[in-house]
Amino acid sequence: xxxxxxxxxxxxxxxxxxxxxxxxxxxxxxxxxxxxxxxxxxxxxxxxxxxxxxxxxxxxxxxxxxxxxxxxxxxxxxxxxxxxxxxxxxxxxxxxxxxxxxxxxxxxxxxxx
Amino acid sequence: xxxxxxxxxxxxxxxxxxxxxxxxxxxxxxxxxxxxxxxxxxxxxxxxxxxxxxxxxxxxxxxxxxxxxxxxxxxxxxxxxxxxxxxxxxxxxxxxxxxxxxxxxxxxxxx
Numbered sequence: 001x002x003x004x005x006x007x008x009x010x011x012x013x014x015x016x017x018x019x020x021x022x023x024x025x026x027x028x029x030x031x032x033x034x035x036x037x038x039x040x041x042x043x044x045x046x047x048x049x050x051x052x053x054x055x056x057x058x059x060x061x062x063x064x065x066x067x068x069x070x071x072x073x074x075x076x077x078x079x080x081x082x083x084x085x086x087x088x089x090x091x092x093x094x095x096x097x098x099x100x101x102x103x104x105x106x107x108x109x110x111x112x113x
Numbered sequence: 114x115x116x117x118x119x120x121x122x123x124x125x126x127x128x129x130x131x132x133x134x135x136x137x138x139x140x141x142x143x144x145x146x147x148x149x150x151x152x153x154x155x156x157x158x159x160x161x162x163x164x165x166x167x168x169x170x171x172x173x174x175x176x177x178x179x180x181x182x183x184x185x186x187x188x189x190x191x192x193x194x195x196x197x198x199x200x201x202x203x204x205x206x207x208x209x210x211x212x213x214x215x216x217x218x219x220x221x222x223x224x
Contacts, residue, residue, distance in 0.1 A: 041151075042217060043157075045211065101159055102159075104156030
């Protein structure tokens with residue numbers, strides 16, 4: 001249904017490594033989001049973007065950073081991964097017209113050992 | 114502030130049973146209301162939505178009615194299948210940037 005992609009789907013990495021989680025959408029949506037989903041399933045907004053060169057922090061404080069150089073691409077970077085970063089990360093997008101509906105990618109499950 | 118409260122899970126049902134997952138909300142203004150579903154190993158996908166009071170959203174046999182007087186948007190299905198096993202999220206949006214999600218309700222359907 002939705003053309004929004006995340007890679008990798010699963011990642012196991014050691015403490016201290018730098019990682020980038022990729023998110024791309026082909027729908028031309030201006031708004032993009034990153035959520036962290038904890039084992040209890042609850043979603044926490046950690047970053048969002050209104051468009052190119054726009055990034056904002058979400059409700060949950062996160063040590064990750066994001067960039068939005070192209071409309072279709074919204075990568076999330078952790079400079080130094082820690083076990084506390086172990087989680088599921090979901091990327092989403094929405095357009096300006098129907099901005100309240102969000103389209104989600106399949107998620108990246110990150111494990112930091 | 115805006116918030117969504119949905120019933121805690123897990124909910125375990127036998128196939129063909131009736132399903133209700135309760136959702137109530139608090140919001141200023143006139144929010145749009147949504148149900149999203151997350152199947153194992155996947156992201157969320159929109160199941161149904163309603164944008165104004167008394168609207169009924171429906172999809173795949175699921176229904177929910179926007180009740181402004183009770184600030185509720187309960188999800189129902191008359192006969193669940195094993196393939197309905199998933200996590201269900203109630204959500205609201207006031208047309209601004211953010212969508213407020215409930216904590217999710219896990220549904221298990223036994224054959």
